[in-house]
Amino acid sequence: xxxxxxxILPIIILLTASLTQADQIFFETWLVKDGTxxxxxxxxxxxxxxxxxxxxxxxxxxxxxxSGNGGDALGSYLFTGNNINQTDTFxxxxxxxxxAINVADITDISYSDRFDSGSDSGWIVALEVDNQWYRxxxxxxxxxxxxxxxxxxxxxxxANWYSxxxxxxxxxxxxxxxxxxxxxxxxxxxxxFLLAAQTNSADTARIDTISISYVPEPSTLxxxxxxxxxxxxxxxx
Numbered sequence: 111x112x113x114x115x116x117x118i119l120p121i122i123i124l125l126t127a128s129l130t131q132a133d134q135i136f137f138e139t140w141l142v143k144d145g146t147x148x149x150x151x152x153x154x155x156x157x158x159x160x161x162x163x164x165x166x167x168x169x170x171x172x173x174x175x176x177s178g179n180g181g182d183a184l185g186s187y188l189f190t191g192n193n194i195n196q197t198d199t200f201x202x203x204x205x206x207x208x209x210a211i212n213v214a215d216i217t218d219i220s221y222s223d224r225f226d227s228g229s230d231s232g233w234i235v236a237l238e239v240d241n242q243w244y245r246x247x248x249x250x251x252x253x254x255x256x257x258x259x260x261x262x263x264x265x266x267x268x269a270n271w272y273s274x275x276x277x278x279x280x281x282x283x284x285x286x287x288x289x290x291x292x293x294x295x296x297x298x299x300x301x302x303f304l305l306a307a308q309t310n311s312a313d314t315a316r317i318d319t320i321s322i323s324y325v326p327e328p329s330t331l332x333x334x335x336x337x338x339x340x341x342x343x344x345x346x347x
Contacts, residue, residue, distance in 0.1 A: 135211065136301070136322040143177040147201065150175055152249040153278070154201045154276040156194040159238055160282040163194060173199065187224075187257075187318040195308040195315070198284055200276060201238065202302030211298040219264045221303070225252045226313040231306040233317055234284070235262060236274075238300035244271040245284060246302055257318060266294040276305075 119260040140150050147154040148164040154173050156163050166172035172193045190199055203209060223233055232249035247270055250260035268290045275283040284304050301322065305315055 135256040138320040140175045140186045156199045157197045189316045199305040208299040218323040221320045224257045224316040228310045229313040234304040240296035
C-alpha cells in the first residue's frame with residue numbers, strides 16, 4: 111500500500127499544480143529591434159479609415175519598433191510617433207496567424223508602457239472573440255514617464271467591454287459605448303491595443319512586454335486524471 115502511494119503521490123502533486131497554476135501562453139517583447147511592426151508579427155492601423163502602417167520604416171515618425179531609450183531587459187519597444195499620434199491607432203496580432211484561446215481560461219493580461227509627460231490617453235486592451243472586436247471600457251492610464259507595468263484587471267464581464275468596428279483599410283471606429291449583451295465567451299483569435307488620438311502630436315506612446323496567462327482547459331486536466339487512474343489500475347493488477 112505504501113509503495114502504491116509513493117507511485118501515486120507525484121501524479122497527485124502534478125494534478126494539483128495544474129489546477130492552481132496559470133501558464134503563460136503568449137508573450138511579446140519585440141525581438142526584431144529597429145524593425146517594423148510587421149517584421150515583429152503584428153499589424154498596425156491608424157485614422158478612421160484604418161490605414162495600414164504596419165510597414166513604416168523603423169525610427170520613423172509613424173509607428174515602429176525602437177531599441178533606444180530603454181524598454182525592457184531586451185531593450186526594444188513599440189512606439190507611436192508624431193505623424194499618427196493625433197489619430198486613433200490600433201496594433202494587433204497578425205490575422206494570418208490567429209490565436210486560439212478560450213476567453214474563459216484567461217486569468218491575466220499584462221503589459222508595460224511609457225508616455226511623454228503631456229500625453230492625455232493611454233493604451234486600451236482589445237480582444238477579438240468569435241470574429242468580433244471588443245475594447246476595455248477604460249484605458250490603462252498614461253502617467254508612466256519611465257517604463258512600468260499597468261494594473262489592468264482582466265474580467266469577461268460585459269460591463270468592462272465595448273464592441274468597436276474595425277475593418278483593415280476601411281474602418282476604425284472606437285467611439286462606441288455599447289456593451290456586449292452578455293459576458294465575453296468563445297474563442298479569442300486576436301489581441302490588440304488601441305490608442306485614442308493625443309492632443310499633442312509630440313507626445314510619444316510606447317508599449318512593451320505584453321503577455322496573456324491562462325488556466326489549462328478542463329479537458330487537459332481530465333487526461334491527466336485518466337492517466338493517474340490507469341497507473342493505479344496497473345499497480346493493482
